[in-house]
Structures are given as C-alpha cells and as structure tokens.
Amino acid sequence: MNAVSPLDALRSAFQHWSGQAPDTVVRAPGRVNLVGEHTDYNDGFCLPVAIDRWTWVALRLRTDSTVRVRALDLGLPDDCFALDAPLQPLPQPHWANYVRGVLHAIQSRGHALRGMDIAITGNVPQGAGLSSSASLEVALAEGVRRSHALPLSGHDLARIGQQAEHEFAGCRCGIMDQLCSALGEAGSALLLDTRSLAVQAFPMPAELAVVVIESRIQRGLVESAYNDRRRECEEATRALGLPSLREAQMADLTRLDGTLLRRARHVVTDSARAMQLATLLASGDLVAIGRLLREAHASQRDDFEISRPEMDALVTLCNDAIGPEGGARMTGGGFGGCVVALLPHARVPALQAALNAGYRAPNGEPAVLHRCQPTAGAGLA
Missing domain, CATH: 3.30.70.890 (GHMP kinase, C-terminal domain)
Incomplete structure (x- = not known):
C-alpha cells in the first residue's frame, strides 16, 4: 500500500480542519550551505544549495480579518489573531511567531491583507541547521504573494523572511537562508553576494x-x-x-x-x-x-x-x-x-x-x- 504524500496529507487535513479546500498550496525548500558560514551578515559570500526537503503551506482566504494557523506536525494548539489589530510576537519561543512575523513584514510594506486559514507541514529536519524556519517563512510569503496577487519578487520574499526572524523570532540572522529558499535553482549551488544580493548559479x-x-x-x-x-x-x-x-x-x-x-x-x-x-x-x-x-x-x-x-x-x-x-x-x-x-x-x-x-x-x-x-x-x- 502506497504511503500518502505530505502534499496529499496536507490537502486532506486542510479540508477536514477548514471545511473547504485550500485555494493556494505552495512549497519552499530548506538549504544546506556548502561553504561560507556566518559570512552573510558581514556582507560576504556564501555558497548554499536548496535541497529537496520542503515546507508546504496550504492557504484559503477568508471574508473577515481573522487568521487561523495550524502546524500539522507539532500537535500544538492553533494560533488565531486578527489582522486589523497590531501584530505582536508571542512570548518566546513560539512557532507561530514566524507566521506572525511574515504577515507583519508584508503589511509593513503597505500591502493590505485579508484573513486566512493557513495549514503548514514539512519534512525539513527542525533544529538541524537546514533552515526549516527560512523554508517556512519563504513558503508562507510565497503563499500570501500568490493568493493576494502581490507584486513581490524572490528577493522581496527573502527580505520579508529575514525581517520576521529579526523582529518576531529574535534571531539577527543574515539573508542567506531566505535567499536560497526563494531563488534556488535545480542542479546548482548558488553563489550569493550578500551585500548586493546578486545570485549566480554554479551547476x-x-x-x-x-x-x-x-x-x-x-x-x-x-x-x-x-x-x-x-x-x-x-x-x-x-x-x-x-x-x-x-x-x-x-x-x-x-x-x-x-x-x-x-x-x-x-x-x-x-x-x-x-x-x-x-x-x-x-x-x-x-x-x-x-x-x-x-x-x-x-x-x-x-x-x-x-x-x-x-x-x-x-x-x-x-x-x-x-x-x-x-x-x-x-x-x-x-x-x-x-x-x-x-x-x-x-x-x-x-x-x-x-x-x-x-x-x-x-x-x-x-x-x-x-x-x-x-x-x-x-x-x-
């Protein structure tokens, strides 16, 4: 008997939880850095690879300002908040701060957002240094970009994820992880110039x-x-x-x-x-x-x-x-x-x-x- 894929399981769980099918389902990869560690916040170079381990986000727009978020892999209570009130980080540590931080960063760029039901799953090992957090941030930003038809580039998605880390997760990270998750190329490593944010693929x-x-x-x-x-x-x-x-x-x-x-x-x-x-x-x-x-x-x-x-x-x-x-x-x-x-x-x-x-x-x-x-x-x- 074939195992259910993470994507199929996500769609089924979303339908059961929300009562409706998602209207947007996206994914973003984790990454492994080949060389160039702690160079990104020093305007240096690094050489990561986006890897075939993913965070998937299913999303459906609502008619109100409420955001409901379920992390399918954690077995923890849902997060629920309103977009028409100031977004604040929850007491540390809390997984939902990555979601709140991304939505806050998008709003801070002047984009109006609707309420959403959001479900998240993934197979990027957590706490292992493969950027499960950046994968989540970029996947969520990609889902919001597509569902709201926002004019955001891959570089924008990376900056949004980095802002979420700084302001809501409490980590003053560089931008390597988010850039690689947003702009990875199949079959290639990415040489990132973290000052100019130029990206060059090397097969x-x-x-x-x-x-x-x-x-x-x-x-x-x-x-x-x-x-x-x-x-x-x-x-x-x-x-x-x-x-x-x-x-x-x-x-x-x-x-x-x-x-x-x-x-x-x-x-x-x-x-x-x-x-x-x-x-x-x-x-x-x-x-x-x-x-x-x-x-x-x-x-x-x-x-x-x-x-x-x-x-x-x-x-x-x-x-x-x-x-x-x-x-x-x-x-x-x-x-x-x-x-x-x-x-x-x-x-x-x-x-x-x-x-x-x-x-x-x-x-x-x-x-x-x-x-x-x-x-x-x-x-x-």
Missing part, C-alpha cells in the same frame, strides 16, 4: 553527491551564541574602521588580536572559500574540494568557535570514510545540527557504513544520512 558536477548527515545534536540559533558572534563581528568591524568585514583584507587583521582577530579571520577566509569552491565545482577537482571543506571546518572550530567535540569527531569520521576525493564539514549556524559532505556517489555506502559502526549522538541515537538533490526555490506545490 553541481554529476559525479558529486551532496550528502547531509544529521548528528541528532539539537541546536537553536536564538538560544545559541549566534547573536554573540554577530556582535563580535560588529566589534571587529568598528575596530578596523570599515563598513563591514567584506572590505577587510588579511593584512588589516594584524590590527586585531584575541577573540576579534579569530572572528574576523574566519569571516574573511570563509567568504574567500565560498568563491573558491564555486570555481572548483566547475573544475571537478575533488581533492581540492575536500581540502577546502576540511579547512572550512577547522576555521569554524578554531577561529569562530561554533563547533563542539562531538561534531568535530563526526566530521573526522566522515572525512576518514570519504578519503581524499571530497570532504565534510559542519554546516549551519553551529553548536550541533548537520554535517555536509561532497563525495563521489560510489563512496556514499562506505560513508554510511562508517556512520553505522562509529557514531552515536550523546543521547544514543544514530546519525541520519540524507542524499540531497539541488532543487528549485519557492513555488506552487
């Missing part, structure tokens, strides 16, 4: 597998030191007298020391690695790709100090199993979450075997390996 080599390994070590950007790292980068920028770390050269960093030196050095070198990896993808030099990924993890561990011993051990295990052609590093904001690996398809079984034999999370759970396909950004489901 992934056919022989290269994109693998994401869930460590089962949960992380949360708001609760972690993410905001502290952003503050330290801002302090380093002020100490250098520059508009952002985008303008910093390695020679400039001799004017820093201690923590600020390490933070700035990571940002400068990882931004450069993002551009280097984009070029290496075209060349197909798997040994150079692997070396760069290993350097990126060492920078996260030693200079930006966002890893932890369990993640370092997992990355080492992965690199040993992969060998010289390809490599692995921790991906995402840090302190747990996932490892991203680029390796020949033929090496994936060996990697899986090494994980089965050699890794358990602190709670005893095994790692989960996902083969991911670079996919398109937000759109109709």
